[in-house]
Amino acid sequence: MRTPLSVVIGAGGTGGHIYPGLALADALRRAVPGAAISFVGTERGLETRLVPDAGYRLHTVDMIPFDPALGARRYLLPAALMKSGAQCRTILRAQGAHIAVGMGGYPSAPVIVGARMTGLPSLIHESNAVPGRANRFAARLTPHIAVAFDRSRAHLPGGTRALTTGMPIAAALAGLDRAALRDPARRALGVPDGARLVLVNGGSLGAARLTDAAVGLAARWRTRDDVHLLIKTGPAALDDTRRRLLGTPAAAVPYLDRMDLAYAAADLVVCRAGSATVAELATTRVPAVLVPYPHAPGDHQTHNARVLSDAGAGLLLPDGRATPEALAALVEPLLADPARLAAMAAAAPGGPHAGAAGLLADHVIELADQHKELQHI
Template sequence: METPLSVVIGAGGTGGHIYPGLALAEALRRRVPGAAISFVGTERGLETRLIPEAGYRLHTVDMIPFDRSLGVKRFTLPAALLRSAGQCRTILREQGAQAAVGMGGYPSAPVILGARLAGLPSLIHESNAVPGRANTFAARLTPHVALAFEAGGDHLPASTRPDLVGMPLTGPLATLDREARRADARRALGVPPHARLLLVNGGSLGAARLTEAAVGLAGRWRDRTDVRLLIKTGPAALDAARARLRATGADRVAEAVAYLDRIDQTYAAADLVVCRAGSATVAELATIGLPAVLVPYPHAPGDHQTHNARTLTGVGAGVLLRDEDTTAASLDALAGSLLADPHRLHAMASAATTAGIGAHHRDAADRLAVKVLRLAGHRLPAPVPTAH
C-alpha cells in the first residue's frame, strides 16, 4: 500500500509567495485528494491569514528576513536560519513529509535547509525575473529549481539546472476569460455600461505612493461620468483614503477597499490596472490579457520588479511608470489617455497572448505538482482538469 502523500510548503511574507504556494497545494490535492499539505511561515506575514482561510495548516518558525534594509543585522542571520531550520526539520518529520517545497521569501530558506538536515528531497520555485536572497541561498542546497520566468535562471548558481514551469495561479485566475465574464463582473461591481473602470492595486499590503496618486486622481475626476476607480489600499491606509474621497466628493467616482477578495471578478471588470510589478501580478496580467501601467517598487532587491515589468512592457502589454513619477497628474495624463483609446487598450490586451508570454502560466501549478510528486516518489495519477 502506498504511503499517503505528505508535502510541506514554505511560503510567506507577501501574497506574491503565498498565492503560488496555495495554487500548488490545490494542484496536488486535485491529483491526490487525500494528500496532507501543510505550510511553514512566520507570525509576521500575510500567511497567518491567507493560509488558514484556504483550509491548510500553518506551522510557524522564528525566521527573520534576509533583507538588511529592514534593519536585520547580517551577523544575526546565520543563527536565526539554523534555529528555524531545526524547527523545520522537526516539522517535516512530524508531518511524515516526503518532499519539501520553497516558494521564496524568508520562510522558504529554512524549509529547504531543514529538508537537507532531515535527508528529504526538496525543490524551490523562483517567481521573479531576478531571484531573491532566500532562493539564491536555497538553490545551493537542492538541485531541483523551477522558474516562473526564464530570466530567473540567469542569476542562480551555475551548478543549478532550472526548469521553466511558469507561475502557479489559483483556479479562478488560471481559467479566467475576461471577455466572457466582463458584463456580469461589471454589474456585480456596479460599473455603468458606458464607464471605463481603472483598478489601482498596490499589492497584498497596499502601496502608499499608488494610493496617494489614485486618491488625488479621483479628486480630479470627481465630476466625470465616464470613469470609475477601484483603489486597493491595503488595511492600514483604508480609513484615511475613504475620508479623503468623501471630503473631496471623489467618492462619486471612486471606491477604496482593503482587499480584493474576488480578484478574478475585478480583473474581468477592469479596463486598465495601475499596479506594482510583483511576479504573481505580472503573471496574472500576462495570462488574462489586462492592460497595465506598471509601477515597480523601487526598493525591491535587485530591482526585480522592474525586470518583472519588462516581461509585459517588452511586448507592448504594459507601460512602465517610475515610482517617483507616479502622481495624480501623471496618472491623469497616462491612464486618462489610455482609457480614452479603446484601440490601444485592445492592442495591449492582445499583446501578451500574441507573444505567448502568458500561456505557460495557466498550467504551471499542475506542472509544478508533477515535479513535486516525482520528487516525493509518489505514483502519478491521471490529471484532473481545473474547473472552468
C-alpha cells in the first residue's frame, strides 16, 4: 500500500515566509488529498495565528534570529540551532515525514538541520532577490534549492543548480480576475462610488513610516470625495490611526485577510517590497509605489522592488523620503492619469508566480517519492 505523503514545512517570523509556505501546503493537498502536512515555527512570529487559522498543525521550537543586532547573544546561535535542530528531528520522526521544506526565515533553518540529522531529503525555497542569512546557511545542508527570482542564484551556495519556481502565492491571487471581482470587492471594502482607491500595505505588521505618510495624505485629501485610502496598520497602531483619520476619506484595518478583494478594488498600492508582495503585485497586475524597508538584510527589499520598477510596473520611493508631500507628488499624478495606470498594470512582469505553488509542490512530491522508493530497496 502506498504510504501517504508526509511533509513538514519550516516557515515563520513574517508573512513573507508564512504565506508562501501556506500556498505550498495548499498545493500539496490539492495534488495529494490525503497528505499529512504540518509546520514548524516559534512562539514569537505570526505563524502562531496564521498557520492554525489556515487549518494546519504548528510545532514550535526554541530558535533565535540569524541577526547581527543580537550583539554578544549571536554566540548563542550555534547552541540554539543544534537544540532546535534536535527538536525538529523529533518532530520529523513523530510525523513520519518523507521530506522537510524550509521557506526561509530563522524558524525554518532548524527544519533543514533536523532533516540532515534524520537522513531525510530537504528542500529550501528562497523568496527574496537577495537571500536571507538563514537560507544562505541552510543551502549548505541540502542539494535541493528553489528560488523565486533568478537573480538570487548568485547569492546562494549551490545556487547554480537552483530551480526557479517563482513565488508560491495563494490560489485566489494566482487566478485573480480583477475586472470581474472589482465591483463586489469595492462594496465589501466600503469604497465610495466613483472614488479611486489607494491601498496602503505596510506588510504583515504594518509599517509606521507608511502609516504616517498615508495619514498625512488623507489630511491633504480631506475635502476630496473622488479618492479613498485603505490603510493596513497592523493591530498595534489601529486605534491611534483611526483617531487620526477622523474626517478624512480614509479607513484603517488591522489585517487584510482577503488580499484578492484588496487587489481587485485598488487602483494603486503603496507598500513595502517584501518578496511575497512583489510577486502578488506582478501576478495581479496592480500598479504600485514601493517603499522598501531600509533595514532588510542585504537591502533585499530594494532589489525586490526593482523587479517591478525596472519593468515600469511600479515606482520606487526610498523610505527616508516617504513623506506625505513626496507620496502625494507620486500618487496624485498617477490617479489623474488612468492611461498611465493601465500601462503600469500591463507592464507587470507576471513571470512564473501564478504556477509556482504547483511547480514547487510537484518538486517536493518527486523528492519524497524518491526517498520512499529508496527505503523499499
